[in-house]
Amino acid sequence: MPNQFIDQSFRKLILMPLGVAGGAVFGLGVIIVFLYLSMLDSGKATEIAKLATHIGTQLHQAESSERGYLLTGNDEFLQPYKDNVPRLHTQMQHLQQLLAGDADQLRDAVLAEESFRTWHTRVDALIQQQAQGQDVVPIIRQGRGRQLITNIADNLEVIAERQRIRRAEGLKRAGVTLALLAGGVLIGFIALALAFAIRGRAELQRVAQLKREGEQAFARSNAVLQHQTAMAEAESRVARLFVESGDLADIGQGLLAMLCQWSGALVGAFYVAAEDGQRFARISGHGIVRQSHAVDGFDVGEGVAGESARTQQAQWLHDVPPNYMPLASQLGDMAPSCVLALPMTGSEGTNAVIELGFLQTPSNDQVMLLERLQVAIGHGIEVSLLRARAHAHAV
The missing domain is CATH 1.20.1330 (f41 fragment of flagellin, N-terminal domain)
Structure with missing residues (x-):
């Protein structure tokens, strides 16, 4: 060349x-x-x-x-x-x-x-x-x-x-x-x-164009490398979270804190499926200031979170109701502009749903990071649920 x-x-x-x-x-x-x-x-x-x-x-x-x-x-x-x-x-x-x-x-x-x-x-x-x-x-x-x-x-x-x-x-x-x-x-x-x-x-001009193209290619490669590094670091932190904590509520709290930090979300909720897999209950929250129907729980197919559990695909909610996942700020309570429901799947289907509320739509890289972590989080939750249920039956 x-x-x-x-x-x-x-x-x-x-x-x-x-x-x-x-x-x-x-x-x-x-x-x-x-x-x-x-x-x-x-x-x-x-x-x-x-x-x-x-x-x-x-x-x-x-x-x-x-x-x-x-x-x-x-x-x-x-x-x-x-x-x-x-x-x-x-x-x-x-x-x-x-x-x-x-x-x-x-x-x-x-x-x-x-x-x-x-x-x-x-x-x-x-x-x-x-x-x-x-x-x-x-x-x-x-x-x-x-x-x-x-x-x-x-x-x-x-x-x-x-x-x-x-x-x-x-x-x-x-x-x-x-x-x-x-x-x-x-x-x-x-x-x-x-x-x-x-x-x-x-x-x-040609050399300058080649230089710009080279810089752009380097920037893209660097961005890809940074994205891959961020992905690897995120997966490592998620895996370490499941290893270090045995309580699902603590795990959910840690997951929400990390996911909100990485994606720019200001509010989040962590729902875990019941043993029959038809009902999901919130066990952790991040940035929520008061209770709402979306915070307590939902059935499969109910609302945007229930739909994501049913389809095992991420779902977006853009017309967010005022009392749906309200978040606190120094100016008072406010509703997010959009909500993303991410299903976490294991070997037997959806075992948890994480809802994240944003004031601004996240970037493609942030969404890709969240989607990539779905499988790792889903398998980790499946192991934690099996361990918790086994412990409950033993008691």
Whole structure:
């Protein structure tokens, strides 16, 4: 039982909040992955924008270099062209790789590279013509090469601008994701705290309920034990009374005193059956202040006491007549509110009746005590009657 209680408490108090925490961690993991992907996308957009802008700058440098050389014939102008052209081919290939996921911009990058190759081929042809002594200055002054490079650079700048917009959107998403992450962490902690608080409160209430139930069960067990102890003590005192006294009147007086004490009765009468068992006479009383017809005696079936003798069952009288078992008090004589007639039975039937008068109805435990003592008292009275009658016949 303790292990089962611990297991139930563990499941309710720990596993549910852990489930909430697990769900929160999963949600946070999804947000973190989304944030990571957004940052990767923003980083890639930044790289593409920088590369496209850098290629455009190098294109202008290469064009200025070859144009200066073709116009002046000075070899120093040609060196930047020779340095940039190989790098431009490599960078344009890399740009296309980065744009592999965007069909429109990839197409623009491919067209830019094709235009660059066309320009490069024309420039190399002009350089060869000049080396052969031909005049290429008029062709250069037409500016078609410069215009082609400008168009390529403009197209690359369009790519760069789109990537800047993409980066801005990615950073915006990342910001929103960070806000969601912070909010998710806060909500997760709040949810976890609430889960612990709710389950903890429920478990505390459950523990308190179990404690109350345990206390109630202990109280009931203790009450049963006390009742059993009182029963055993009462039976012992009754048995000792019959052993210590041989006179039925004294026995009756002692019985009435004990029964009134245990049951809360204020008045009582002890009736013993005659030898024929049809007439009962009062031989002892407790708290009775004057004689009444109920005190002297009765026949079997007469009144509540006679009915109890006939049926061998306890009988109650609630509408008590004013002169029936009157009891004394400091305020004067008064009648009990209810009377209980208890038959005492032996092997040959009812041999005595005890009447008890109450101002208030006794409790169930008190009535159970009286009913349990009926058999013990009945057997004791039977033995005492047999002994008394044997003594009378002997005399």
